[in-house]
Structure formats: C-alpha cells, structure tokens
C-alpha cells in the first residue's frame with residue numbers, strides 16, 4: 489500500500505531530540521476506519537534508521553541514569569499536565585485513526601495518565617533494602633539500577649494507553665527508550681512525543697521509530713537494547729520473546745486472548761447484561777480483555793441469552809466522533825472480512841446466529857469497516873471458534889451444567905488473559921477467584937483491567953515472560969538488582 493507521499497501528511501520519527509523524515513522506500517496510508525479516508529502516511533523505517541535511534545538512546549543513557557530520581561520524575565509531572573490539557577485533542581486523534589468512540593478514547597487516555605501518575609512515585613518504588621550486621625560489622629543491601637536502552641513495541645487497539653504501560657516506568661527508573669507504535673495507528677504517539685518534547689526531557693531519552701517488522705527485528709537483534717516490552721497477537725508475542733531471549737535480552741510479551749465469563753442464575757441479570765455487553769462490544773470487541781465467550785449455567789441460559797440479545801441489537805453503531813454512537817468500526821477491511829468469515833464458520837459448525845451484525849452499512853459511512861454486535865448461541869466445544877481470538881464484536885454463548893464444567897472449559901483454553909464471574913454468591917465468587925486459570929479476574933466486572941499500580945497479569949498463551957507491565961512489576965522489569973556486602977567495622981566474627 490505504498491502511496492505518493494507528496495499528497496499526505498507524513499509521520500516522522502523522533503531521534504535524539506529531532507524530528508526526522510524517514511528515507512523508507514515503503515510508506516503506508518493511515519486510514520480512518522469509519523470512512524476509509526486516508527488521513528496521513530507512515531514510513532516502514534529501516535533497520536539502519538532503527539539503529540540510529542538506539543544509538544541516540546545509548547548516548548543519552550549515562551547522563552540520564554546519573555540524574556537523581558527526583559529530577560527524572562519532574563518531566564513526568566509536566567507530561568501529566570500536558571496530557572490533561574490535550575485530552576480532547578488526543579482523544580480525537582485516537583478515534584480518527586483507530587475508530588473507537590470519542591468516549592472510549594478519553595477512557596484509554598485516563599488509563600495512560602494513571603500510569604504517569606504512578607511513575608511519579610519512583611523515588612519510593614525504586615528503593616532497595618538493607619540489613620545491618622548480616623555478620624558482625626558487615627552490612628548488606630540491595631539497590632536497583634536501570635538497564636540501559638529498552639524497546640517498546642505496541643499494537644493498534646490502544647494507541648494512547650499501551651505505550652504508557654511502559655514508557656513512564658522505563659524512563660523514571662533511569663533507562664532510555666525507543667518506541668515503535670503500530671504502523672496502523674502512529675498518529676497518537678506522534679502527538680504525544682510532541683508533548684514529551686515540551687517536558688524538558690534531555691535529548692535521546694525517548695525516541696520514536698515508525699515501521700513494522702524490520703524495525704522490530706532491528707530492536708530485537710541490536711546488542712545495545714537490554715530489554716523489550718511487547719504487546720500484540722500471541723504468535724508475534726511468542727516470536728518476539730524467543731528472538732529477544734536468543735540475544736540475551738529481558739522480555740515481557742503480552743499476547744492475544746479469548747476471555748470467558750460465567751453467568752450464574754443468581755446474578756443480577758440486568759447489571760450483568762449491561763456490563764458483559766460493554767465488555768463484548770465496547771471498542772468493537774477489539775480489546776484484549778473483551779469477553780468473548782459467555783458460559784451460562786442453569787436458567788441463566790435463557791434469561792441471559794434473551795437480555796444480551798436485546799442489548800446487542802439496540803447498540804448504536806457508527807462514526808466514533810458522532811454524539812450518541814456507542815460502538816465504532818473495526819480497524820481494517822481485512823479485519824471485517826476475517827470476523828465475518830469466523831461468524832460463518834461458527835454457524836457452519838452448528839451455532840445459531842441470534843444477532844447478526846454482518847453486512848452492515850452505516851449511512852454517511854458507507855465505506856467504513858463496520859460489523860455490528862453479533863451473538864452466536866450454542867457454539868460447540870469442537871468448533872474452531874472455541875479457541876480462536878475473533879477480536880471483533882462477537883459474543884459466543886455456551887451452556888454449561890455447573891461451575892465445575894464451566895471451569896473445565898476455561899482450563900482447556902490456550903489463553904489466560906481474563907476470566908469473569910457474575911453472581912450474588914460469595915462462596916461461588918471465592919471458588920472462582922481461587923480456581924480460575926487466568927491472570928486478571930473479574931467478579932461482577934466485565935473488563936478486569938488492573939489499575940496502574942497493579943500488574944497486568946496475563947497467563948498461559950496470553951503472556952510470555954516473568955514480570956508484567958505496570959506498577960511494581962514494571963520497576964522490577966526495568967531495573968537490575970545489585971546486592972552489596974560491606975565491611976567497615978573493626979570487629980570481625982571470623983578469625984583470619
């Protein structure tokens with residue numbers, strides 16, 4: 489999809505404190521998913537251009553790591569104020585390039601800001617610990633030191649939030665950074681980096697390289713990159729994890745998902761319907777924490793099916809910038825085709841399409857990539873859909889005999905990003921929390937997204953690595969521990 493660059497706004501790279509136009513041979517159109525209108529063009533930067541950004545980050549590291557933590561967080565306080573000030577402008581950019589509603593864009597930016605706020609506590613979070621007299625006259629302590637240059641690679645579905653799961657922690661702990669956003673949604677970070685430039689960060693501490701696989705591979709192979717934070721689909725997460733590890737890097741790679749919710753008959757069905765509907769269809773189902781399978785138990789099979797079908801059919805779908813629109817388009821025409829063919833596959837496998845969002849045309853947005861909310865009832869366990877991430881506004885309904893059978897279905901899933909339960913029973917909730925094989929658990933919650941001061945804890949095929957994004961895990965991930973044993977006293981417990 490190369491374009492004549494003269495006709496479109498070009499997305500730039502930000503390297504060593506300067507905005508640079510890529511010399512890439514290939515450029516991609518950035519398309520508004522609601523209208524198919526091209527709004528900018530972005531380069532697929534080269535390995536050499538990526539190398540230049542890594543060198544800029546490496547050059548900035550020695551001075552940045554010696555900057556007191558208290559001083560390193562001052563630009564983050566400024567960044568918080570700038571993000572607040574530009575919230576509406578940034579939200580509009582997210583909606584234009586990603587398609588989600590303006591309200592959803594604002595919501596994701598609030599989560600981004602929350603991570604900046606938490607990182608401002610770095611002088612406390614980065615502290616080590618000390619014990620005097622581990623032997624007579626000998627003291628021992630642990631300190632944390634930054635790693636060096638770190639790389640961050642992000643997906644299309646949260647252009648404003650996901651980079652902030654990493655960036656503020658990485659720089660507050662004293663690292664320097666190269667970020668590669670998704671080539672489908674580079675405009676939000678372009679604007680965020682213009683704001684970062686106003687915060688007084690020294691040149692080279694944060695760098696932005698736009699592109700695709702070539703940039704990722706260059707980041708994974710470069711000897712000066714010490715750690716890689718990745719979010720995207722599971723096959724790519726696994727690839728990034730393996731390739732980063734092969735060159736001795738630390739890696740945290742968040743992958744795809746297939747999230748289950750169990751609805752017990754004692755749940756408050758009205759609330760459950762609203763919350764599960766928002767989880768399944770919000771952001772057009774393009775959330776890694778979107779509920780994708782609802783397992784109903786007992787009479788919830790009928791009550792929940794009827795109420796969720798009514799809610800799904802009544803959602804207002806359209807251009808996310810329009811007042812009152814509750815769900816926007818999916819990201820590309822290819823996504824729409826893939827989602828619609830998976831719905832057809834489910835139908836062929838024996839499921840009944842009780843709400844059908846295929847072949848949607850939205851007035852004034854005829855060229856947009858819309859799929860309306862869709863519900864498949866009775867998806868058989870043998871269907872390909874059972875384990876496939878659809879990443880669209882599609883909810884599968886499956887009936888289970890009891891909680892034991894429902895939990896066994898979760899156990900068989902290759903993913904473990906989120907699992908939720910709707911109930912009014914404390915003991916059912918406790919059992920679920922205890923046994924559910926997923927890292928983010930919701931009890932009467934539809935999108936169990938951890939606050940910034942908790943880790944984002946995907947399990948199984950949804951995460952490759954040890955330390956997660958956000959909060960204390962981020963501090964662990966972006967620092968090396970060093971243990972120091974000192975003797976200054978005159979007395980010895982050993983004889984020499």
Ligand code: NAD
Pocket residue numbers: 641642643644645646668669670671699700701704705719720721722724725742743744745775776877879905944946950
């Ligand atoms: P993606 O895997 O296609 O792309 C993610 C990043 O990897 C992008 O920056 C892209 O340029 C890069 N990339 C793509 N193909 C590559 C290749 N062959 N080699 C090297 N790099 C490559 O993901 P996406 O479509 O942008 O995002 C959607 C996916 O992300 C879904 O699977 C979703 O579940 C997942 N996701 C997971 C989380 C989580 O927290 N677990 C959060 C958000 C999204």
